[in-house]
Amino acid sequence: xxxxxxxxxxxxxxxxxxxxxxxxxxGLTAALAFARQGAQVTVxxxxxxxxxxxxxLQLTPxxxxxxxxxxxxxxxxxxxxxxxxxxxxxxxxxxxxxxFDLTRQTPPYRFVxxxxxxxxxxxxxxxxxxxxxxxxxxxxxTADGLSGADLTLGADGLHSVIRPVLNTADAPFFTGQxxxxxxxxxxxxxxxxxxxxxxxxxxxTYPLARNRLNIVAVQERDIWAAEGWHHGDDPANLRAxxxxxxxxxxxxxxxxxxxxxWGLFRHKVADHWHNDQIALLGDAAHPTLPFxxxxxxxxxxxxxxxxxxxxxxxxxxxxxxxxxxxxxxRVSRAIAAANANxxxxxxxxxxxxxAHLGLKTLGKIAPDAFINRLGWLYDHDVTTSSV
Numbered sequence: 094x095x096x097x098x099x100x101x102x103x104x105x106x107x108x109x110x111x112x113x114x115x116x117x118x119x120g121l122t123a124a125l126a127f128a129r130q131g132a133q134v135t136v137x138x139x140x141x142x143x144x145x146x147x148x149x150l151q152l153t154p155x156x157x158x159x160x161x162x163x164x165x166x167x168x169x170x171x172x173x174x175x176x177x178x179x180x181x182x183x184x185x186x187x188x189x190x191x192x193f194d195l196t197r198q199t200p201p202y203r204f205v206x207x208x209x210x211x212x213x214x215x216x217x218x219x220x221x222x223x224x225x226x227x228x229x230x231x232x233x234x235t236a237d238g239l240s241g242a243d244l245t246l247g248a249d250g251l252h253s254v255i256r257p258v259l260n261t262a263d264a265p266f267f268t269g270q271x272x273x274x275x276x277x278x279x280x281x282x283x284x285x286x287x288x289x290x291x292x293x294x295x296x297x298t299y300p301l302a303r304n305r306l307n308i309v310a311v312q313e314r315d316i317w318a319a320e321g322w323h324h325g326d327d328p329a330n331l332r333a334x335x336x337x338x339x340x341x342x343x344x345x346x347x348x349x350x351x352x353x354x355w356g357l358f359r360h361k362v363a364d365h366w367h368n369d370q371i372a373l374l375g376d377a378a379h380p381t382l383p384f385x386x387x388x389x390x391x392x393x394x395x396x397x398x399x400x401x402x403x404x405x406x407x408x409x410x411x412x413x414x415x416x417x418x419x420x421x422x423r424v425s426r427a428i429a430a431a432n433a434n435x436x437x438x439x440x441x442x443x444x445x446x447x448a449h450l451g452l453k454t455l456g457k458i459a460p461d462a463f464i465n466r467l468g469w470l471y472d473h474d475v476t477t478s479s480v
Contacts, residue, residue: 104404105412107131112242114231114255116143118207119375119392120248121214125163126400128221136218137229137239143215148274149206149299149307151176151286155473156390157200159397162476166200168213173205174284174302179463181452184289184296187339190449191456192285193463198471204284204299204307207389234258238371244409245371246399248392251360253377259365265358265380270435272311272383273331275352277345279306289342290449292441294334296342308349309383310335313439317356326354357382359432362425367413374399379424384438385431387470391424397475427470 109132113120116138128134152160152173160169176198181190195202218225231239234255238245247255282300289296293313300306312334328349335346360380366373375392399416406412440448455462464471 112239115248123396139230151386156393172209173203176202184291277348295438366417384434
């Protein structure tokens, strides 16, 4: 099957009742995809408004393809920035190690504020007839899903109420790393993602629309921090963690007047993503560490793939089995790659010097190799997948 435009031929999802728990990026993408296929879609969101925390994301081509197929390419160009490069930097000296071009990525590699993407999706969902119920805290779901729904989707993140229905409890473990998020005012910043690498720490910075700079900083430490993005922290703690770094990075961190801190925990990919009437997507199925910029992109892929497969297969049980079979190996590979980045960014001593020299050499003699090694990730096209 090949379905790569916003208008999708009428299939098995026409007339189906779809209940989605969670109004984040994955849930709204699924809602839009199913609604475009003629399903009756209701999104249950526990918050009083469809919104998102103040943070940016990197929308890579694999995620952008699905959103373009749902008719959002022009809107993304209006609200996001097209990235031109990724630049690894020695955070201690401030010297650029290499520069790797992103301008030939198709669709464009973009920097987008999460709230802007949520807004685009919510507006498109409303136009497609999706019903969004706010203040809808779903505390318990049976194996039959929500009442009246042919299919119930758990797009409710790390603390999913549906995941335990399908899987035995498993305890995440603290990785020994914490992360800060912040956004600061910043004008005339080139659309480049900079990775500032230091022993046991790193910072990623990139600009957002309307003269803002997104900052994500990660530090290895033994002191445990709570999981989740909503825990505030004193910016002085962030600055102290990078106090020995180069002046350009310290200048950026000096502009932070508010930040959030959260502990990074590793969760296993769920063994079971579905039964005959309910299914998981995004972080509810496969929580991902933020070292490959794929959390939102993988959720978008999940959502589009799930709608695509269920529309093509009238037997819902068979469709959901095909969905997990199609998605689980891919997200497992992406998570493994993210885990590897966490180690590579934080090297010290001789391994650090060797790695930086390797990046510098690669940037000079084979500048496309850095991006090409992620071809399996960025070139993937869920809009033309056959199952």
